[in-house]
Amino acid sequence: MPDSRRHRGPHPEDHRLFHRDRVGDLQKAVTDFSLLLSRGYATPSALKLVGDHFNLTERQRTAVQRASCSDDALVGRRKREIALSAIGEQPLIIDGYNILTTLETALSGGPIFACREGCFRDMASIHGTYRKVEETVPALNLLSDYLSGAKCGPITVLLDSPVSNSGRLKAVIESVNPNWKVELVPNPDPLLSASDQIVVTADSVILDAAKRWTNLAREIISARIPQAWIIDLSIPGPD
Numbered sequence: 001m002p003d004s005r006r007h008r009g010p011h012p013e014d015h016r017l018f019h020r021d022r023v024g025d026l027q028k029a030v031t032d033f034s035l036l037l038s039r040g041y042a043t044p045s046a047l048k049l050v051g052d053h054f055n056l057t058e059r060q061r062t063a064v065q066r067a068s069c070s071d072d073a074l075v076g077r078r079k080r081e082i083a084l085s086a087i088g089e090q091p092l093i094i095d096g097y098n099i100l101t102t103l104e105t106a107l108s109g110g111p112i113f114a115c116r117e118g119c120f121r122d123m124a125s126i127h128g129t130y131r132k133v134e135e136t137v138p139a140l141n142l143l144s145d146y147l148s149g150a151k152c153g154p155i156t157v158l159l160d161s162p163v164s165n166s167g168r169l170k171a172v173i174e175s176v177n178p179n180w181k182v183e184l185v186p187n188p189d190p191l192l193s194a195s196d197q198i199v200v201t202a203d204s205v206i207l208d209a210a211k212r213w214t215n216l217a218r219e220i221i222s223a224r225i226p227q228a229w230i231i232d233l234s235i236p237g238p239d
Contacts, residue, residue, distance in 0.1 A: 008104035008124055008133050010111060010229070017060055018111050018231050029054045029064045031235050034116060037070040062123065067115040067233035069204060074237045077117045077207045082198055082214050087152050092214070095192055095201035096159045096173070096182070097126060102202065102217045103139035106228040112221060114232045119202040120218040129164040136169075137176065144177040146220050155180045156197070158188035 011017075018026070029050050036046035043065070051061040069077070105122035106112050113121050147155060157173055159166045161184040170182045185191060192199050193209035200216045207213055221228050 006134050007108040008101060008110055008122075008135055009108040011059065011123070013057075013059065014111050014123075017057060018063070022060075023231060023233070025054050026056075026060065026064060026067075026231075026233055027235060029056060029060075030068045030116065030233050033064055034068045034070060034074075034235065037068065038072065059123070063111070063113055063231075063233065066121045066123075066204075067113050069116050071238050073204070073208055074117050077213075078237075080207075080210060080212055081118075082212050084150055084152070084214050084216060084219050087150070087198060087214060089151055089153060091154050091156070091197045092147070092152050092200055093192060093195050093197040094155065094157045094216075095188055095199070095203060095206065096157045096169075097130065097163070098201045098203050099143065099217050100136070100139055100169075101126070103142060103220065103225075104133055104135040106221045106225045107135040107139055107142075108133070109227070109229055112228050112230050114218075114230055114234045115202075116234055116237065117207070118215055118218060118234065119207075120215075120221055120230070121202050126160075126163055128162070130166065130169055132165070132169070132172070137172065140173060140176040142220060142224055143216075144180075146216075146224065153179070157182045158191060159184050160188060161186055 033046055033050045047061055047065055101124040102120060102122045105124055111123060115121055157180055159170060166184055170184060173180060173182050189206055192201060192206045199210040199213040202217055
């Protein structure tokens with residue numbers, strides 16, 4: 001059956017799964033899962049142990065996994081983070097699908113998770129095909145306006161070429177801001193991880209390798225999308 005969704009909004013069960021009455025247990029799960037990661041446990045076994053203990057659904061387990069990280073990862077990510085206000089006219093390289101789906105989700109009322117290192121993450125997944133939704137162009141306009149106001153640039157946006165409709169999205173992005181360089185690449189992750197430019201992403205694997213990064217999705221959502229549904233799963237880290 002073709003995907004006919006018009007919004008990047010909440011799953012039908014999300015308001016029950018992430019109701020404020022459940023947030024306490026989810027925060028405890030993030031604490032326990034992060035502790036196990038810090039002690040060297042493998043992610044699958046640690047997530048099963050914590051998920052079973054708190055009787056979490058698969059979707060809740062995914063949220064806990066995305067919100068968590070080890071103490072070492074937390075310290076490293078914070079050390080390499082650059083505030084947007086400190087960037088000035090420096091080049092940025094953007095993980096296109098990563099930030100776009102988060103902004104689309106925030107605009108459409110889907111759950112946005114405040115994670116341990118401070119990133120905002122969503123629950124969207126591409127699964128090989130990107131579907132433009134009603135929030136796509138508003139999200140891109142928001143991104144373009146915010147970066148123009150911050151006087152950052154030049155801007156390079158990387159999109160995964162194996163993902164269907166990446167070529168169409170490239171054209172949409174270029175129509176929103178013709179000054180941006182939009183590249184279709186087989187796998188943006190190693191390019192972002194090795195880049196000397198400041199990276200825009202909330203992808204955990206890239207954050208652990210990137211030389212410098214900025215928490216742009218959180219900045220934009222906090223400043224420009226007051227109606228966003230933010231679920232705070234952040235927990236204290238080491239001093």
